[in-house]
Amino acid sequence: MKKGDRYGLHRVIEPAGAMPQPAWRIDNTPICYSNEILIDVETLNIDSASFVQMRNQANGDVNKIAEIMRKTVADRGKHHNPVTGSGGMLIGRVEQIGEDLCGKVNLEVGERIATLVSLSLTPLTIDEILKIDTDRAQVDIKGKAILFESGLYAKLPADLPDKVALAVLDVCGAPAQTARWVQKGQTVVVLGAGGKSGLLVLRQARLSAGPEGRIIAVEYGEKGCQLLRGLGWADEVINLDATDAVSVMRAIERATNGQFADVTINCVNVPGTEMSSILATRDEGMVYFFSMSTSFTAAALSAEGVGKDITMVIGNGYTKGHAELSLSLVRECPELLRIFSEKYA
Amino acid sequence: MKKGDRYGLHRVIEPAGAMPQPAWRIDNTPICYSNEILIDVETLNIDSASFVQMRNQANGDVNKIAEIMRKTVADRGKHHNPVTGSGGMLIGRVEQIGEDLCGKVNLEVGERIATLVSLSLTPLTIDEILKIDTDRAQVDIKGKAILFESGLYAKLPADLPDKVALAVLDVCGAPAQTARWVQKGQTVVVLGAGGKSGLLVLRQARLSAGPEGRIIAVEYGEKGCQLLRGLGWADEVINLDATDAVSVMRAIERATNGQFADVTINCVNVPGTEMSSILATRDEGMVYFFSMSTSFTAAALSAEGVGKDITMVIGNGYTKGHAELSLSLVRECPELLRIFSEKYA
Numbered sequence: 001m002k003k004g005d006r007y008g009l010h011r012v013i014e015p016a017g018a019m020p021q022p023a024w025r026i027d028n029t030p031i032c033y034s035n036e037i038l039i040d041v042e043t044l045n046i047d048s049a050s051f052v053q054m055r056n057q058a059n060g061d062v063n064k065i066a067e068i069m070r071k072t073v074a075d076r077g078k079h080h081n082p083v084t085g086s087g088g089m090l091i092g093r094v095e096q097i098g099e100d101l102c103g104k105v106n107l108e109v110g111e112r113i114a115t116l117v118s119l120s121l122t123p124l125t126i127d128e129i130l131k132i133d134t135d136r137a138q139v140d141i142k143g144k145a146i147l148f149e150s151g152l153y154a155k156l157p158a159d160l161p162d163k164v165a166l167a168v169l170d171v172c173g174a175p176a177q178t179a180r181w182v183q184k185g186q187t188v189v190v191l192g193a194g195g196k197s198g199l200l201v202l203r204q205a206r207l208s209a210g211p212e213g214r215i216i217a218v219e220y221g222e223k224g225c226q227l228l229r230g231l232g233w234a235d236e237v238i239n240l241d242a243t244d245a246v247s248v249m250r251a252i253e254r255a256t257n258g259q260f261a262d263v264t265i266n267c268v269n270v271p272g273t274e275m276s277s278i279l280a281t282r283d284e285g286m287v288y289f290f291s292m293s294t295s296f297t298a299a300a301l302s303a304e305g306v307g308k309d310i311t312m313v314i315g316n317g318y319t320k321g322h323a324e325l326s327l328s329l330v331r332e333c334p335e336l337l338r339i340f341s342e343k344y345a
Numbered sequence: 346m347k348k349g350d351r352y353g354l355h356r357v358i359e360p361a362g363a364m365p366q367p368a369w370r371i372d373n374t375p376i377c378y379s380n381e382i383l384i385d386v387e388t389l390n391i392d393s394a395s396f397v398q399m400r401n402q403a404n405g406d407v408n409k410i411a412e413i414m415r416k417t418v419a420d421r422g423k424h425h426n427p428v429t430g431s432g433g434m435l436i437g438r439v440e441q442i443g444e445d446l447c448g449k450v451n452l453e454v455g456e457r458i459a460t461l462v463s464l465s466l467t468p469l470t471i472d473e474i475l476k477i478d479t480d481r482a483q484v485d486i487k488g489k490a491i492l493f494e495s496g497l498y499a500k501l502p503a504d505l506p507d508k509v510a511l512a513v514l515d516v517c518g519a520p521a522q523t524a525r526w527v528q529k530g531q532t533v534v535v536l537g538a539g540g541k542s543g544l545l546v547l548r549q550a551r552l553s554a555g556p557e558g559r560i561i562a563v564e565y566g567e568k569g570c571q572l573l574r575g576l577g578w579a580d581e582v583i584n585l586d587a588t589d590a591v592s593v594m595r596a597i598e599r600a601t602n603g604q605f606a607d608v609t610i611n612c613v614n615v616p617g618t619e620m621s622s623i624l625a626t627r628d629e630g631m632v633y634f635f636s637m638s639t640s641f642t643a644a645a646l647s648a649e650g651v652g653k654d655i656t657m658v659i660g661n662g663y664t665k666g667h668a669e670l671s672l673s674l675v676r677e678c679p680e681l682l683r684i685f686s687e688k689y690a
Contacts, residue, residue, distance in 0.1 A: 007651055017591050021650050150652040246362050296641040304662030305366050306352055307495040312659040317649030
């Protein structure tokens, strides 16, 4: 067995010298290098933007969607939509573990895993397309995929439905980062606490800050707030538009007796909430931006504009142990399992 | 004296409830609230994008530029260019310090200061436009400005030329953050080390890491690299395009014997250098993005794509003591003073 590059550079064909994700074409030969994992694929979870684009291009015809998918993989060696630039993830069974990884990865041949790196960088072959679920953007196939040494994955738990596990894994970086940064007794503000990542973050914030901590959830809309109040994890639930910086500041000032948050975690899925996050946070506190709508320049310039000496962290989707931590959160909390089963599965 | 809001909300006219920066119009009455500072303005340093726009609109006619400036301030109560959205900063003399700030700010009436918050949120009146320097985008005026309680400023040092001080103050957050994060003995990579912020960061990194630390400077172009080698602050100077992630990774791997950087500081002024920063950094290390060209999503998705558990920090332009630290760096280092005098003043 030959050894490949940790990041998969040995499979890049075109352009030479690129990383696998930005590369146009990679080598999808389903033969394992000594530091790769070969996966027998069951299902592709296509990124929503990518699937909608293909469905439109195919006028909703599943046979044409299948044709587009085969062409993408034939052209590029990966399911990297050339129009949207996005990928998705996959579920499959471990078929082979390269010899250099044996003993290093906590995996056995035959186990079911979900990849946590994008399909846009994952070598993939499709032998047959079995079923296209147009509602869920899920495609059952016969095929093989390769996971690089640096590639992230999670074992699919036997005790949770696949779809619940996938929904949790999709945002598992956020609660794991919460566990890393939030200390016992701290005051934590969660913006957008009623969404998928917000719920996991809120639960973890309560656990990490402990009963002596103070947790404030901000969510827009009475329905979401009622759900959060019913859960009882936050000391206070505030119904507010997180783009309204002045209102958020005043509400958090009141809720914290003017102390503001030690840590603010932004899980809002709309743009324009940087200033709210900054104003909710005490001097020398920290803001953790998990929202993909965050603007780097808005965050940097807003903090300077109000003279706030705070640490602003870019949400890294990966933290060690993030998948296990998030799945445990759901496993150990019946309300969370119920909400994820009803809303996201 | 009435007391105003810390962030200047009491001066917002339109739209109600906005922060002063996004507000269309603010109250520029040059009368000090008890927590404001009144400044007798000498010079406006107009943001470059804003000045170019006005010069074009005026076909280069300084009288027309003056007219546009007066109209902007009359309409908005601040020199907030309605086309570019940008501001600039100003130099002036402290005329009055609100009574609630006396003893709290280290300032005296008559001292010369530069504001470190944008003109786009600074209440300003213009009585007379004295001189427009179209090469430097500097406008000497008679007028008054207001600094809010949260507003940042720096005393202009008597021992440095104004223009050197302004160039240093423009980027003073970067070396101050370097001093906060870099520890003795660490390995530090500075990307874009030959630019204005890069030079200050490189100098501070050497001081903070000490002789036992390892400092690696990456700069694109042989001329810049020769300058850096001549300074002798970096243990190694590498001539590389920071957008080429694979080359940067390999160069840093070699320069660090495969250990990579504890801290990587990105001062590059072009887009597309997020992956290089991530790959240059060791697992559980830190990347500090000072470049305004940074894309939030590129950083977040790149780290996940390569499974790198690192902390990525958004460069906050403000850190306590940032102006003093940066001016001292230049004052105490004749080479830095010479370069700033030649290149940026």
